[in-house]
Ligand SMILES: O=C(O)CCC(=O)C(=O)O
């Protein structure tokens with residue numbers, strides 16, 4: 388990625404270009420899972436193993452909740468810069484941020500609000516009343532989707548026989564004292580690169596590539612495209628970025644790094660990024676991040692481990708991981724320092740069975 392000069396018609400910030408990569412190779416099919424269908428748990432587990440990402444339909448959240456949040460968020464983002472800052476404070480990390488993501492030099496073509504979303508949270512107390520009310524109502528509903536998804540994940544991992552097993556993931560996030568739920572509202576204004584040789588091949592980075600560190604993320608956006616996920620490569624094909632067609636009526640679920648560790652690598656966190664919109668319309672996305680309490684130990688769940696299987700990760704607490712994540716760049720492999728070299732031994736043990 389290369390920093391370039393912004394066109395004079397838009398505010399002068401360092402733009403980061405990235406190859407669009409969207410048209411190379413066949414279109415990827417994003418798994419689309421009806422959360423209320425009989426085979427949902429198996430389909431969720433399959434999507435989490437292969438892509439770490441899927442689209443969830445039949446989720447039961449009334450469209451009005453997302454619409455209300457979208458319109459009150461757009462009204463907020465239309466306010467003068469200083470007013471937005473005064474109302475929510477600068478993102479440290481919670482608050483209003485513009486163009487810079489985190490404190491380590493990552494930039495993107497967006498502005499955002501990052502709010503604590505715990506059941507007892509008073510995040511965003513000084514925000515406009517309509518926005519606060521919309522955030523609260525939406526958070527309650529999307530938390531419900533997260534709960535359903537985490538139960539299906541557990542069931543798909545084979546833990547559904549007992550109440551304890553089925554709820555093991557959900558209970559780390561919802562109804563657990565001190566859990567770390569957050570809501571992020573991202574606004575990407577349109578941004579067209581100046582005419583040039585490679586405008587067709589390159590876009591402007593809205594949100595640079597990364598994995599989400601939590602257990603799960605549940606995303607909903609308006610109709611404006613931009614989100615892409617990285618399809619992992621294998622011996623026969625290289626990794627490639629594929630666009631995720633927007634669908635405001637559905638939610639998109641990401642496996643986060645912590646879930647990758649909790650499942651000892653069975654579920655894989657998905658690398659994703661956003662390209663800034665090039666048409667007339669802004670992209671507005673809202674992401675619910677389900678993270679556990681700071682003291683929660685993140686290590687493979689005993690119930691998922693086969694006999695003799697070794698952990699692929701050195702264990703950590705969510706508090707430690709989050710602190711370490713804030714010190715890294717967006718695109719860094721944050722799990723790297725925790726990886727242990729047991730994959731080959733586990734593969735061998737599995738084939739002997
Ligand atoms: O805005 C989007 O569509 C995705 C943003 C994202 O990945 C994030 O906020 O973690």
Ligand SMILES: [Fe+2]
Pocket residue numbers: 597598599604659
């Ligand atoms: Fe993300």
